[in-house]
Amino acid sequence: MQTEHLLNQAGNRLVELDIEGMTCASCVNRVERKLGKLDGVEASVNLPLESAHVTVPAGITDQQIVDTVNATGYKATLRQSPTHTPQTNDHPEHVSSGGATGDHMQHGPAAGTLRPRLIVAAVLTVPVFLISMVPAVQFPNWGWGAALLSLPVVSWAAWPFHRAAAVNARHFASTMDTLVSIGVAAAYLFSVWQLVLDPLMTEHPAMEGMEAGGLYFEVAAVVTTFLLLGRFLEANAKQKAGDALKALLNLGAKDATVLHDGSEHKIPADRLRVGDIVVVRPGEKIATDGVVIEGSSAVDASLLTGESVPVEVGPESKVTGATINTSGRLLVRATRVGSETTLAQMARLVSQAQTGKAPIARLADRISGVFVPLVLALAVLTFGLWLVVSGPAIDPAELRAAFTAAVTVLVIACPCALGLATPVGLLTGTGRGAQLGILIKGPQVLEDTRTVDTILLDKTGTVTSGKLSVAESSAFDGQQVSDVLRLAGAVEAASEHPIAHAIAAAAGQVHAKYDGGRLPAVEHFRSAPGGGVAGTVEGRAILAGRTGWLSENGVSISQVQQQALDAAEASGATAIWVAVDGVPAGIISLRDTIKPGSAAAIERLKRLGLRPILLTGDNAAVAAQVAAAVGISPGDVHAGVLPAGKVEAVKRLQAGGATVAMAGDGVNDAAALAQADLGIAMGSGTDVAIEAADLTVMGDDLGQVAQAIELSRRTLATIKTNLFWAFFYNAIGIPVAALGLLNPMLAGGAMAASSVLVVANSLRLRSFGK
Template sequence: MAAQQAPLRNPGSAGAGIAGEQRVVELAIQGMTCASCVGRVERKLGKLDGVEASVNLPLESAVVRVPPTVSDQDLIDTVVATGYGARVVRPEHDGEGGHDHDHTPSLLGVRLTLAAVLSVPVLLISMVPALQFANWGWVVFALSLPVVTWSAWPFHRAAAVNARHFASTMDTLVSIGVTAAFLFSAWQLLADPTLTQHAGMAGMDMTEHSLYFEVAAVVVTFLLLGRFLEASAKQRAGNALKSLLSLGAKEAHVLRTVDGERTEVTLPVHALIPGDEFVVRPGEKIATDGVVSEGHSAVDTALLTGESIPVEVAPGDAVTGATINTSGRLVVRATRVGSDTVLSHMGRLVSQAQSGKARIARLADRISAVFVPVVLVIAVLTFVLWLVLTGDLDAAFTASVTVLVIACPCALGLATPTALLTGTGRGAQLGILIRGPQVLEDTRTVDTIVLDKTGTVTTGTMAVDDVVVLADLPAAALLRLAGAVEAQSEHPIAQAIARHAAREGRLPEATAFASAPGGGVRGTVDGVTVTAGRASWLERNGIRPTAGHLAAFAAAEGTGTTAVWIAVDDAVAGFIALSDTVKDGSAAAILRLRDLGLRPVLLTGDNRAVALQVAAAVGIDATDVHAGVTPEGKVDVVRDLQAAGATVAMAGDGVNDAAALAQADLGIAMGSGTDVAIEAADLTVMGNSLEQVAQAIELSRRTLGTIKGNLFWAFFYNAVGIPVAAFGLLNPMLAGAAMAASSVLVVLNSLRLRRFGR
């Protein structure tokens, strides 16, 4: 979406004239790192007269409603004055994205790689005396310099931006701690160039001199790892929309009249205009929304609606772009094109749901908002008091730097990425993909899980349930005859009957075959005439079911199945009932979800009879069944549950589920589903089993608990260490050792997740 030139009238300002007209502008914002950045940008934009802004941190964008009195440049200038970069997103630049170059995964990956390669020798040389050679301090100084400058640049830049606005985040603490450790070490080395002239620790006075280059380098490396994982998750957050829009047809076979004759011209879909007629052959995607003007067919709408049964269409029926024509040739007259189509509308739903999702601020950021200023104040007070009370400048500087070093968040930086890496690694072994730390926090409070029926609880494939005989004919013989004639049709239901019949033996050939798209089939098998299809098809061939036949047929459909009439020699012989099949293990998975404290809710685009049948089979209450819902309706169901106070997880696998997955507090995609569903989800289970969904929630909750335990010990270490350092009871070397010990504790705690599920 870009700056829209068509004015958008505010419904609440009727009669306001020009003053009531607004346009919508999308801005790409660069430089935001946390929730406080989002609030700052929204507040500054909101101070402009008549401007309303909604800023999205994962997508690094802002959707702004703007009156005519405010220009695009006014918006950009306001954002820039706030300390961030901005540009207007226009259609021709859609592919550029709005990401801050410093925070893209590719550049962060380069910074991380450099930091890791240089930090390993710095750490080994500094901490292992056997590896130390003459004047090793200068080598360590040279190796750590690029790490604390270029690799750490995103932290320094963010700290500077926040400092200009009298704010602080984790970036502030990282920048100050790393800089303090590096500059103090460099000052020690420059003050005494012979400090490391001997191999090993010989000649170094541990009570007065110490080098902490490894502290600065390792802190940067681990925190860059966490930032890299976060940036990768951010980049994927916007891919759902791109994947969704790519599902549409790329070309259309448009009918044009040339020299009085209608010919087909192949054009790109974006060249279509309302009123164009185009041809759709069997197996092709419908290019755009329209109305059938010629032909009969069955259209597979599962991509958008989730319904497993194809929809029969005839002249005058509406069809939707990106759905698939399964049988007959259609001529469609375009009614909606481009951004007006249902597919584009679903794309906007996904984007809006992502923008509106409440992102829980990172715990470390919330605490550091208080922690950072407190540490800075303590460091300054330590320096001043030591200088006043002892008059020893070197001791004052050493004590204050020790406070900063021990406060430097190495364990804090490890707390999330190590647990996340271990938890997600174990999840990958179990076929569970976790998007990021936000997902883990969302699982903690989830109390309701919405399950899409088709493809999640059921297989999504039609199968024969029953063969009902209404004449003097064995069921096996009726199925054999029906399978033979249906095998000649390409309709999905016909193919399901033929597959089922073929399991009982080789099917005979059908001759004199005829079919009517949307009606049925007719042919001669083993010397008898077999007719299969809808009631209207039977009537067209002079076959009329009795009242008893109709009652039995209605009873079968009332149980949630789809029934197909079968007639032999122009007399009703019975019907075949088909339905979507429930996955093995779905009932056990529902029970496990209940044991986790979750209330299961079934959601489907199919009719209520089908939905109730599936719900009864897996143990979901009838009151928790929502049937016949559209993709927009699925979003509404999730919103209604959230408005009622529920924290909602949603499990689905189709394009029609993408917006609801994004709207839910926790989106779970089945790995057998579409790329769009997977991109819109927070969790992906790679198998078909619903039981993996329960296991994924368990693993996420366990991983979150580990992260919180890590954060507690990291802050506890700071709470104890800072006052000890301020009283001069620690030198920087011991502070570094204490920091290393806290990091080891965090890592060991995280590694316990490797035993999950064993």
């Protein structure tokens, strides 16, 4: 994405703003255009959230950014967070990044502030409408009564429109509020002018003269009420669209019980520090990310990952903040706190995605930039053409028709729906994704999910459980099997790879009688992703890994030894060499299990039009066995692929015309995730994999990958539907209004309804996956 590209440039930082006073797409376009005039600044403004993400180069301070927005007539404030320090001087190395807080959700046209204006407008508009439209309830000089009743409606109730129009006018700009303000004021003032010219025009009830038809008090009142109702419903709907993110932000525990010097103390969760020992009793939320150091239990992560089955945890198990301890008492050592926790990172990603702008929205932005001035000109042109067509002798009826057509053009053309079509859809879709444990990194991802036709699946941790266990160990030339396993386990303990964890765990269990199960220390550790590990243990040089790794380190393998490895791999096991002091010492065979939902998930991916390809560093026999079990064609299996080979596989497919998605969870997948058109990280994997990906599923179920693509496509389809109806509404409504075929009151109702319908259509995404 463009923002990520800019942030990667030296000295750039991200500044987050809350912006008050924006009401339509024209406001958004104006703020972005003004900020874009600052050298090197790139801004993305979100209307529903009333926020902006601004990429700022060195040399420009935060205050300059705020002042630029304020100079356009809106009120900007820096979003405060624990990680944000306002820039008063130039420090290129600093990146100011707003935390994922929910404060900005409270800004904007809150329903509470609109409610009293709407109530007053509705109460007064009903009698104005009846007096103006129903002769039976009219009374002598009813026109003056209608003028008095509608005055509070078009002044106080409509004040938000007038104020915004005035602020923009001072800056020689126009927005949706300009159209509303002019339309309402023109209808009211024209009517008052008619009464002043002929004070007796409504002297008698039910007067059938042309003069009585020249009053538009009911138009001004009804249009104001309709627009306030539309904005009130819109504010409520937008609040619902943001509920998912607010719920995510509120998932975290408020308090934590810390064990210190043998006694327990309850403190606010935000005061936790790395290394603190947290006591988590059954039924309590885990306060922060950490590692279990004592106890065993089942942890319910459904609120965070979307997975319904609790996960068994014990000593050395990693746990995530905001998950629920369902049974036993746990002692957890905090490893991440505050803004570094998984929950905070999730909220930050969702917030940034919601503030982004999809490519499909650029057309709406370009149109909104010139739309309001064009409508103002069109309204004047409509009025003039009606008068020209009427001829030199203009009678009052023709003047009223011209005026009505011009006012109707102003009212119906307000581009509210256009400005809401994309951001509200994105807001709801990404929020629903967060509830399901799916993080969509940005709007561009939505476009990418639509076009992908091939998906590369890493085997270990993605299709299979990744929970390898040692099935068998063998030794060569008089070596002891227990020694081979112990030495290999010692060096593998320094690696994060699932194979390394399995070997280290097995070695610890077998040698529990030695030093309490602790393996010997390793020195001079080094590793090669996809190759193997090396180190010095008890003064001996230990190598553990694949055949190529041993060859790189000058270890020769005999034919008999190679046959032993081939036999192990032919049985479907993953076989690892162990060499001691440059001589092959034995083979460790491990087996993995296929995740229960993998076959069904791959079938879903096929139904979505994707071609699944299995990509693994494992041997061909293991890969073929797994592929057959989950329904992947034998021709779509690539085994023995190193990390660099995974990148090359992606490039080859792309060169052949495929649009490639890649799903993986390890360090060795990060490069391929970045190279793919759509990178999908399994949340059970490493931070570097998640950082390189476009989509992240917080669980480890492959079904969530299919669900993530489905949700992204559904969100994109919703946004396109919104944009279609927003364009269609204006394309049809303006010509009809200009031809005089539409009443201004109906125009006001239609304009308000269009915005509400766009938001309501987006809210349907909240039921996705239910």
